[in-house]
Amino acid sequence: MELRQLYYFVKVARKEHVTQAAEELHVAQSAVSRQIHQLEEELGVKLFLQKGRNLQLTPVGHLFLKRAEVILADLDRAVVEIHEFLDPEKGEIRLGFPHSLGVSLIPQVVAAFRKHHPNVKFRFRQGMYPSLIRDMVKGEIDLAFISPFPDEHEHVCGQVLLTEELYAILPPTHALAGESSIQLNQLKDETFVLFSEGYSLRPIVWEACQEAGFTPKIGFEGEETETIRGLVAAGMGVSLLPEMALHHTGILQPAKVRVEQPHVTRNIGIIHRSNEKLSLVAKVFHGFLLHYFNEKKHEE
Template sequence: MELRQLQYFVKVARKQHVTQAAEELHVVQSAVSRQIRLLEEELGVTLFVQKGRNVQLTSVGRLFLTRVEGVLTELDKAVDEIHEFLDPDAGEIRIGFPHSIVLTLLPSVIAAFRKDYPSAKFILKQGTYNSLLRDVAKGEIDLAFVSPFPETNEHVTGEYLMTDELYAIVPPGHKLAHCKEIRLAELKDETFVMFTESYSLRTIVMDACLKAGFTPQIEFEADETDAIRGLVAAGMGVSLLPELALIDSNTLQPVKMKVVEPEVSRTIGLIRRRGEKLPLIAEVFVRFLMTYFKDRTIKREL
């Protein structure tokens, strides 16, 4: 059994198409078909069945795929560890993040880290709360910023980084736009611009409104903080957004106000796969982040 056969097998299983797999592998289709056939002959089983123009894994093929993917993942880790040994500061960090963090926090953190470790490479992946938890648990990314920080989870562990306060935002010219702070109940008769249901910020805002004694009337839903800010600024409703998402980036801006009753905030943490050893450069990055956010918290308190 050759490594090449296993790599071809996994590629065909993922694409469910021999020709497309061959194109991505940069080899001819006949070479892929031949290696798959040799692998089946050696194992004494059928791994794929034809389904129209596609191929589909058999039940034993699905079982074999799970094991092979684990083997190839471990092999990749072994190669990475050798590279780390040769140059510990030039590794690769695969990190996920929600959209509301990418605007200011993530670029600042990476820029600060690269001053000390200019050879470190980052692979960035944006996602929702649940998709980031899933990607870390499956080992598709090493680390992820998430909000809220999960206190307990059987698949991931991590560190709390900071608390980010949520502010009420209203259109310029709104009757409350002159206020420095408000009670959330003052927005009970307003229409809201809200994140879609896949975002954890929606749950935080909904819970805060219920705590204030009302269920928000949702007029618009969006997937990005920029879209919510823009809709509010254009007079389409009101909303609540984290402080990190309210850094000015264009001329059309809503008015933000502190919410004093109830206080509304979210926790931000960094998660990694439970029981998994991180690449050396990723461990260095975690230690850097803990110091970075500790200093940031002290400065904000002062």
């Protein structure tokens, strides 16, 4: 069994399509198909079944995928550890984070860190809460910014870095757009623009509305803060967004109003695997984050 076969197998399993896997691997489709066939012959089992134009893992294929992912993750970690041993300042950090932090927070933090560690490389992975937890447990990322912060989890641990306030955002022509603050129940009859199911900000807004005594009427759903902000600015409804998602300029901008009751916030934390030591370079970055956000708190 060759290592290349494992790489090809995992890529095909994730894409569920040989052609797409070959494109990402930058090899011929025939080469991928040949390696998968040889792997199945060596194992004596079928790893995939044809389902239309796509491939579907067999039960034994699912079992083999779990083991193959662990093997490849361990190999990646071994390569990183060797590079760090030769020069910790030239290591790589695999960092996960939700989409809502990718606009400003992540670029600011990474830029500040690289002022002191210019040769450290980053490999980023964006995702929703469940996928970030899953990628962390599987060993595919070293650290992850996450919100909400998990109070208890069997496989991950970490620290809360900051608590961020959520503001009501309204169309510029809305009757409450000029107010300095509002009660959330003043929006009970409005149409809301919310994140789609699976995004961590959605339940925060939903629960805040429930606390205010009403169930939000959802008119539109989106997957990016820019989409939510743009729809509200265009008069499609109202919403709640964290402060860092509102530091933008452009033609379409919603009105930003503080919510007094209930006070709506979200916790943002950094997590890592609880049963594994951080690599040297990830440990340095983790320490930097704790210091960075502690200093930010004192500046406020």
